[in-house]
Amino acid sequence: MPRPGFVLDVDRSTPPTLFWRGEGFSLERLPADRSRIIYPPEPLAGLDNLDGHIRDALLNPLDMDPLPELLKPDMKLTICFDDASLSLPKMQQPDNRQRIVEAVLDMAAEAGVDDVHIIAALGLHRRMHEYELRHVLGDRIVDAFLPKGFLYQHDAEDPDNITEIGHTDEGEVLEINKRAAESDLVVYANINQVAMDGGWKSLTTGLASYRCLSEHHNPASLQNTRSLMDRHHSALHKSIWRMGELLRDSGPTVFQVETTINTEAFPSPFEFLAKREWEWTARDRGLFLASSKSLNKLPNRTKRKLFHKIEAPYRTTSVQAGFTATVHERTLENVYQQHLVEVDGQTDILTMGIPFISPYNPESIMNPILVMCMGLGYLFNMYRGKPLVKEGGVVIMTHPTYEEFHPVHHPSYIDFFDEVLADTNDPAVMSTKWEKKYAEDEWYRHLYRTSYAYHGVHPFYAWYWGAHGQQHAGKVIIVGGYAATVRKLGFTPASTMNDALEIASDTVGRSPTISHLHVPGVLVADVK
Amino acid sequence: MAGRTSHQYIRRGQRPDGAHRSIHVAQRAASMVEGAVRTAARPLARYGFPYRRPTAPKHVVVPRKPNGLGDTYDTEWARQPLARSLRGVIIEGPMRLAVRTIASPRVSGLDRLTDLLRVDNPRPVIFAPNHHSHIDTGVMIRSIPASWRHELVVAAAADYFFDARWKAALSALALNAIPIDRGATSRATFDRLRDVIADGNSLIIYPEGGRSPDGWGQDFKGGAAYLSTRTSAPIIPVHIDGTGEIFGKGANRLSPGRTAVLFGTPLLAAEGENTRRFNERIEAAVARLGDETLTDWWTATRNAASGRSPKLSGPDHNSWRRQWRLGEKRRGSTAGIRRRRIRRWPDLG
Amino acid sequence: MKALQIRRNIARFGAARVVGAVSPSGATKVGPLEYRTIEDPERPGDGWHRVRTRLAGICGSDLSLIGGRASTYFESWVSFPFVPGHEVVGELVDGDEAGTRVVLEPVLGHAARDFPLPFDGARPADGDDYAHLAVTSQDGVEPAIQTGFCCSTGGGWAPWFWAHESQLHRLNLPINDLPDERAVLIEPFAGGIHAALLAAPIVEGRANPVVAVLGAGTMGLAAIAGLRRYIPDIRIVVGARYPHQRELALAFGADVVVTATELDRAVRREVGCHMLGGGESGALSSGADVTIDAVGSSRSIADSLRITRPRGRVVLLGMPAHVELDLTGLWHREIDLKGAYTYGTETLSDGTVTDTFHLAIDTVTAVEAERLLSATYSLDEHLDAIDHAATAGRRGAIKIAFDLRESN
Known part of the structure; x- marks a missing residue:
């Protein structure tokens, strides 16, 4: 029986607690009697016979007819799936998307459907490498569809392949992939790792154009997104849901398949990362010492290679299929069941370790902008109700924050860091002053469409993701980061956790209360 | 030397009955070693968690894993070929030597087992001896005929022999011991014993459930009888005499002497006999063997026939007379007597 | 069992x-x-x-x-x-x-x-x-x-x-x-209170008596509580190593609480005497009337001797075992070295005769x-x-x- 998450009040008996530091980790001692550590719930038990459950969900969908009844021989069927930003780290094969797509194709074959396209719904993310496609979909699908050109990746910059569906009541434009828009049925295969994913967001962002995405991927709505993990209090999600309703009324029929996974993210020998420190066995301690000591000696390149090779032994906790909105409500329940931890009130300081990965650097480098996005965008937003830190409080992150960028994946990030951040780190200013230039840069566009680069505007989106956190926190300190880089992000560098707490005392006084978000293990703090 | 001190100003110790000198010496030695170790270990003090075991925060319940000790200890490995051959070496080498020097058992009554032994592959049996000492098991293993000896399992108290990993491993390896819970024998324990018998192993089980606290026996518990009725393995009552004097319960040194092991006629539960009655019969058989050891076969038989066999558990009264009777019993016994009595002049101080 | x-x-x-x-x-x-x-x-x-x-x-x-x-x-x-x-x-x-x-x-x-x-x-x-x-x-x-x-x-x-x-x-x-x-906690408190009552004969009749307590574990805290309740009009100076001990010492009625290493100076400030020499060979010219040593190590007993006034008393509350000690100060200052093992019949300053356990039962409730x-x-x-x-x-x-x- 997995134990629920809980809030630990740090006392003098509490052993130092784990912090990620990019491609490494450290143990830090938090001040006794005024710190608390929020531990995530233990991984829920996974479903046995997952393929059976998927088939079952397809045959008994929510608020829709069973999939076989929707399949007609002469129809246009489009199957879309989440890109490499899910799951993190990538899950051990077979991936859920492979299982779903194979199950759908089985039924389509039975029904005699000939016209099938499979599209990676990657929005403005970088295109997936073939080996990534193979990891996600499996060799059978890739070998059958890729050579014939029926398996391809969404291109938001291809004007011939984008169709306008219409405008929402608030005047937002909805533009999506033309093939999907013209299909008789779109099946979406999804993995829900956190509550932000899924629902209408899958399709209306994954298959959308820049014009459509900028309707909600902008500073104004992201500053009003409280939080990304709580759809009902997120301006971003509200806009997306309006588009979803438009899609329901005037778009193709969408059959959504969502799966939720548990938090078993690290295989042996890294399981100790998710364990509670006082339960570390001698083996765990030995592994921690050996790995953290040797990681300190290795060059970044090698460490990255090691970590990105990790394949998570995630287990799937639920499968639901059918009408998007209904499916997603069920999904959210299941996601929250895994993630929610009840927390009482806010504290002056929030500490978090930034891991080696974020949704925007699979197989890539965690550059400084992504550190900001991961810290203030994702981890800060892991709440429901109120943020864990008081308004004007301090956020302390641990990460080496080296000034390194992946030249192929993140070309526009380099210029964003050099040019835009030198000018401003205010999302509103950069959006009016710089965003258009980057979005329409021909070279970035070319790289996005033909190489494996994120869209030119993507660093702006990554930055906007942290807009709410940036606005909320009085001060952000990065422990162990390169000082110049950290300052350029608009944050304060500190060499040790104690220094950081000293620096924080300028803002929050001499004996502030502290919350620490224990990562890994994903959690959403339900702050009362 | 007891009572003398090296300090000049105290001539006589106040309590000449204590052997305190060894403690003083030990304490001084430990203190010296401790000092040295402490100095050497001083740099280690900086290293806390994760070099050392973490302490748990207050109010946190640390789930406890079953430690796999006690009656949950899995002894299966001790019956694998490697462990078996190692045990063979132990039994034929050091154990043989030790039993001969310490206990020099005189084994008799083996002729009563010939019917069981005359076949090629003798069936598993359950030996039910009385229990006075830890060395009983060694003596038994050495006394049991070789065809059973190498497939012999000993039922040992889970709370004593299996409470630490090293003890458990040693008991399992050297004695082929299996943990049994002497408080309330669980279903699992019984199933385990039944399985090892079904695998062709014979079993030594002490029906008294523990060593004698005062030299007299204790009432038999029904486990052996129950096991026998369920597995139809015959019970062989055994009486061991003299081990209590050599290394009885609470003794802190060995005083080597002689022992006598007397095997009785194999018993099987009669048709329709319940476990309790069968158990009583086993106890009576062992008591009879005890009588036979002290007297002779004919006297013991007549005593048994007339119900006058001295009870293993001694006289009912609970006073000095009990000890007195024990002394009487011991005088009659040929066993347990020191082999070489060291004659010394009386110590007149 | x-x-x-x-x-x-x-x-x-x-x-x-x-x-x-x-x-x-x-x-x-x-x-x-x-x-x-x-x-x-x-x-x-x-x-x-x-x-x-x-x-x-x-x-x-x-x-x-x-x-x-x-x-x-x-x-x-x-x-x-x-x-x-x-x-x-x-x-x-x-x-x-x-x-x-x-x-x-x-x-x-x-x-x-x-x-x-x-x-x-x-x-x-x-x-x-x-x-x-x-x-x-x-x-x-x-x-x-x-x-x-x-x-x-x-x-x-x-x-x-x-x-x-x-x-x-x-x-x-x-x-x-x-x-x-x-x-x-009644039993340990009885021990602490017994030690506290051993201070009474020495402080009696003194102007502004000072009692120092070294160590604020269970026994030290019990002694502080006992001093405050049963010995009237004294100043209690406590040296304790850990912050939570210092907080509790204050809560139990200590007047001055410092870290253990500062105790000699704190006592000097209370008494207003000279401080002679420094470190382990140093001593106060006068000092606390009574020092209750609730640690029981060589260090703590030596410290107690240094901060106790001539003809004062050191009460050994912590079990000392084997210690190594320079007793020159004890000899020179004619200090009483008093053991405090247990409890029994006590006579309070107002003359009432009672037993330590009853006092302890009252005290644990009060604090x-x-x-x-x-x-x-x-x-x-x-x-x-x-x-x-x-x-x-x-x-x-x-x-x-x-x-x-x-x-x-």
Whole structure:
């Protein structure tokens, strides 16, 4: 029986607690009697016979007819799936998307459907490498569809392949992939790792154009997104849901398949990362010492290679299929069941370790902008109700924050860091002053469409993701980061956790209360 | 030397009955070693968690894993070929030597087992001896005929022999011991014993459930009888005499002497006999063997026939007379007597 | 029953000391304390009651014994193998009084051993001849200073044990008014209060008397509480190592609380005398009238001698064991070095005669002593419990106890 998450009040008996530091980790001692550590719930038990459950969900969908009844021989069927930003780290094969797509194709074959396209719904993310496609979909699908050109990746910059569906009541434009828009049925295969994913967001962002995405991927709505993990209090999600309703009324029929996974993210020998420190066995301690000591000696390149090779032994906790909105409500329940931890009130300081990965650097480098996005965008937003830190409080992150960028994946990030951040780190200013230039840069566009680069505007989106956190926190300190880089992000560098707490005392006084978000293990703090 | 001190100003110790000198010496030695170790270990003090075991925060319940000790200890490995051959070496080498020097058992009554032994592959049996000492098991293993000896399992108290990993491993390896819970024998324990018998192993089980606290026996518990009725393995009552004097319960040194092991006629539960009655019969058989050891076969038989066999558990009264009777019993016994009595002049101080 | 037991196993005592130098928790594992099935002790005779343990504290003297550091002095005053545990709150098992909660006054005194009382109404620890402690009584109670060091009676670290009528203090208060967590601190508080009362004759008649307390573990805090309640008009200066100890010392009535290393200067400031020399050879020209040393190490006794005024008194409350000490100061300053082991009949400054346990029962309620009980463990978690008790200061704890209420 997995134990629920809980809030630990740090006392003098509490052993130092784990912090990620990019491609490494450290143990830090938090001040006794005024710190608390929020531990995530233990991984829920996974479903046995997952393929059976998927088939079952397809045959008994929510608020829709069973999939076989929707399949007609002469129809246009489009199957879309989440890109490499899910799951993190990538899950051990077979991936859920492979299982779903194979199950759908089985039924389509039975029904005699000939016209099938499979599209990676990657929005403005970088295109997936073939080996990534193979990891996600499996060799059978890739070998059958890729050579014939029926398996391809969404291109938001291809004007011939984008169709306008219409405008929402608030005047937002909805533009999506033309093939999907013209299909008789779109099946979406999804993995829900956190509550932000899924629902209408899958399709209306994954298959959308820049014009459509900028309707909600902008500073104004992201500053009003409280939080990304709580759809009902997120301006971003509200806009997306309006588009979803438009899609329901005037778009193709969408059959959504969502799966939720548990938090078993690290295989042996890294399981100790998710364990509670006082339960570390001698083996765990030995592994921690050996790995953290040797990681300190290795060059970044090698460490990255090691970590990105990790394949998570995630287990799937639920499968639901059918009408998007209904499916997603069920999904959210299941996601929250895994993630929610009840927390009482806010504290002056929030500490978090930034891991080696974020949704925007699979197989890539965690550059400084992504550190900001991961810290203030994702981890800060892991709440429901109120943020864990008081308004004007301090956020302390641990990460080496080296000034390194992946030249192929993140070309526009380099210029964003050099040019835009030198000018401003205010999302509103950069959006009016710089965003258009980057979005329409021909070279970035070319790289996005033909190489494996994120869209030119993507660093702006990554930055906007942290807009709410940036606005909320009085001060952000990065422990162990390169000082110049950290300052350029608009944050304060500190060499040790104690220094950081000293620096924080300028803002929050001499004996502030502290919350620490224990990562890994994903959690959403339900702050009362 | 007891009572003398090296300090000049105290001539006589106040309590000449204590052997305190060894403690003083030990304490001084430990203190010296401790000092040295402490100095050497001083740099280690900086290293806390994760070099050392973490302490748990207050109010946190640390789930406890079953430690796999006690009656949950899995002894299966001790019956694998490697462990078996190692045990063979132990039994034929050091154990043989030790039993001969310490206990020099005189084994008799083996002729009563010939019917069981005359076949090629003798069936598993359950030996039910009385229990006075830890060395009983060694003596038994050495006394049991070789065809059973190498497939012999000993039922040992889970709370004593299996409470630490090293003890458990040693008991399992050297004695082929299996943990049994002497408080309330669980279903699992019984199933385990039944399985090892079904695998062709014979079993030594002490029906008294523990060593004698005062030299007299204790009432038999029904486990052996129950096991026998369920597995139809015959019970062989055994009486061991003299081990209590050599290394009885609470003794802190060995005083080597002689022992006598007397095997009785194999018993099987009669048709329709319940476990309790069968158990009583086993106890009576062992008591009879005890009588036979002290007297002779004919006297013991007549005593048994007339119900006058001295009870293993001694006289009912609970006073000095009990000890007195024990002394009487011991005088009659040929066993347990020191082999070489060291004659010394009386110590007149 | 399954209980914690200490056997006279010299190798284990030695091993505990040696291993303890490297790892305190390792010392418990190899040391003389074992969790094992023991034989139920037999009822020693009339007047003995079976007491079921509810809470049983872990005392500093237990720790030194488990760590193999106890003095060989005790060799004649204990009887192995014994179940430790003398800070006990329990309940009577048999008879009409079954379920009555009791606190144990652990000393196995005259009454418990069928010796004539030294005077009428004497408490177990009274009397000027300890012969009764060191011989086996007629009922067969083996030598031992207290329950918890005696093989005949059992001790508190077991599901139950035997206690003599003279050792029992019945708690007639409902459990809400005197919870077990508070009652388990009565015994250590009695010890602390006894030490505090030893200050009375020295401070009597002095203008602005100052009492220094070195160490603020359970015993030090109990002494502070006792000083504040029973010795009027004194200034209490406390040196304590850990912040949570300093907070509690203030809460219990200390006037000045400093870190242990600053105690000499704090006392000097209170008294207004000179400070001569520095470091370990330094001393105050005058000093505290009484210093209560609740640590009991060579360092702490030396410090106490340096900060006590000539013809003052040093009360040794912490069990000292083997110490190395320069006694020149003691000789020169004519200081009283006073031991404070236990409790008994006390005469207060207003002349009332009472016994320490009654004072302790009042005091634990007045100061809400349950806040000193930092954690409880079950008997089979004894390794963690002992480790916690041994590192209590560092881990922000004061008193650790075994809780047998659920398992019993």
